[in-house]
Amino acid sequence: MYSDMVMDHFKNPRNVGSLTDADGIGTEGNPVCGDIMKIYIKVQGNRITDVKFQTFGCGAAIATSSMVTEMVKGKTLEEAMVISNKAVAEALGGLPATKMHCSNLAADALHRAIEDYQAKQKVA
Amino acid sequence: MGKLIYLDHAATTPVHPKVLEAMLPYFSAKFGNPSSVYTLAQEARQAVETARTQVAEVLGSTPREIIFNSGGTESDNTAIKAVAFAQQKLGNHIITSVVEHHAVLETVHALEKMGFQATFLPVDKHGLVNPDDVGRAITDKTTLVSIMLANNEVGTIEPIADIAKVIKARAKGRKIAFHTDAVQGAGSLDLNVDKLGVDLLSLSSHKFYGPKGVGVLYVRRGGPFMTWQHGGSQERNRRAGTENVPGIVGTAAGLKLAEENREAFNKHCSALRDRLIVGVTKIERSYVTGHPTQRLANNASFYFEFVEGESILLNLDFEGVAASSGSACTSASLEPSHVLTSMGVPVESAHGSVRFTLGLENTQEEIDLIISILPGIVSRLRAMSPLSAEKR
Ligand SMILES: Cc1ncc(COP(=O)(O)O)c(C=O)c1O
Numbered sequence A: 001m002y003s004d005m006v007m008d009h010f011k012n013p014r015n016v017g018s019l020t021d022a023d024g025i026g027t028e029g030n031p032v033c034g035d036i037m038k039i040y041i042k043v044q045g046n047r048i049t050d051v052k053f054q055t056f057g058c059g060a061a062i063a064t065s066s067m068v069t070e071m072v073k074g075k076t077l078e079e080a081m082v083i084s085n086k087a088v089a090e091a092l093g094g095l096p097a098t099k100m101h102c103s104n105l106a107a108d109a110l111h112r113a114i115e116d117y118q119a120k121q122k123v124a
Numbered sequence B: 001m002g003k004l005i006y007l008d009h010a011a012t013t014p015v016h017p018k019v020l021e022a023m024l025p026y027f028s029a030k031f032g033n034p035s036s037v038y039t040l041a042q043e044a045r046q047a048v049e050t051a052r053t054q055v056a057e058v059l060g061s062t063p064r065e066i067i068f069n070s071g072g073t074e075s076d077n078t079a080i081k082a083v084a085f086a087q088q089k090l091g092n093h094i095i096t097s098v099v100e101h102h103a104v105l106e107t108v109h110a111l112e113k114m115g116f117q118a119t120f121l122p123v124d125k126h127g128l129v130n131p132d133d134v135g136r137a138i139t140d141k142t143t144l145v146s147i148m149l150a151n152n153e154v155g156t157i158e159p160i161a162d163i164a165k166v167i168k169a170r171a172k173g174r175k176i177a178f179h180t181d182a183v184q185g186a187g188s189l190d191l192n193v194d195k196l197g198v199d200l201l202s203l204s205s206h207k208f209y210g211p212k213g214v215g216v217l218y219v220r221r222g223g224p225f226m227t228w229q230h231g232g233s234q235e236r237n238r239r240a241g242t243e244n245v246p247g248i249v250g251t252a253a254g255l256k257l258a259e260e261n262r263e264a265f266n267k268h269c270s271a272l273r274d275r276l277i278v279g280v281t282k283i284e285r286s287y288v289t290g291h292p293t294q295r296l297a298n299n300a301s302f303y304f305e306f307v308e309g310e311s312i313l314l315n316l317d318f319e320g321v322a323a324s325s326g327s328a329c330t331s332a333s334l335e336p337s338h339v340l341t342s343m344g345v346p347v348e349s350a351h352g353s354v355r356f357t358l359g360l361e362n363t364q365e366e367i368d369l370i371i372s373i374l375p376g377i378v379s380r381l382r383a384m385s386p387l388s389a390e391k392r
């Protein structure tokens, strides 16, 4: 059902956890469809210097969360904003068709975290 | 990964070696078409009719009331459509429950689109249909009631005989057919159609150590029935098509064996089930789903808060354990189990459901292994979950 890369990220998820001093936090998903992803980012000089995730969900949800954290570390905010859910799925060697909509929301969660950071910057 | 620990017998069972042995001659040596006249064909005819008699014995029916077909889904479809359309002039109302298998629910939904009226009865928190609710739902337009014998997800055993009495009392001499989907009951429950008080009953062979793609529909003699599959005159004109001879032989062999083993099966499985339930519910914020006592001997179903079922199943699979879940992520519909939510399990929690269904070949060592690995899996996933952090 899943690619080897998905299974690898599911078995050994990278960057699990939270950041107590996060600069931005983003959540995506909803309890009805069964996948909720939360991404924490640390930003320094327009770059994402650290990132962590917490996910409630299936194999695809956990693997995409893990993958997006790997893809985004060290990237500028602009670079991070253009990472799409599709790109995350492709980086994992693809996902089963039924998983593309509901379980593939990690990039959206990342974008929410960046928006959260940017909103906080405006207030400050 | 060591040897497979198979705990998904409600999904399907392996073909029992004795069943396979009974089937094998009918693939090539005795391959005749039962409808032909020569000796080879008559061997096949004999095998089909012997099988019919064996199945009838288990159901306490006559052989002519048994229709062989392609499985549980076909049996449910046929039972509902055959009665609904045969009785259309007398009424258009069907009663069923919210916890039925999709083979029943979707059939009734399809009939609603064709102009039939349906009542979907609720269940209590244990998944039980209240017979009095059936009585209250009956109108002078009701022609069919379909309630399952035992639920495939949570194992709750419905009070079929009581419901039959209520229907009889409320029908006041009118004919209301009573169908039960007994697919999950075979091998564990008494399938005697008179004791159950049913007019139609569905079985699926691959749930009782028989082959896939074969099933049985019992239809009480003299009851309403409109044929759906037209063609040859097989199955007394009720289901056309050359018989699946090896499958039918395997169905009878499987059912006969299941009936002989029924007591041993229930004793063996219920002991393991209870051990599993005691062990697993030591995990904090874990809950048993289904009825505490009115449940199939081989069903142990749970949900775990803050974790998702498919993730648990994948982790169990790493250890060689096969189980199932009612989580949305394991269904194509992207919705969590309708059975769990209709029993009042919160949607988030329904995603964290895991079902273990046992069989004769399972051992205490296997159960103890599950009990030893599951807490680690759940706590590892909880550590990853944003829900646990928020709610605790
Ligand atoms: C209660 C119930 N009814 C019907 C079916 C469908 O049976 P089959 O797989 O033979 O079509 C199943 C099995 O999936 C079942 O558990």
Ligand SMILES: [Zn+2]
Pocket: A034, A035, A057, A058, A059, A060, A061, A099, A102, A103, B329
């Ligand atoms: Zn999912």
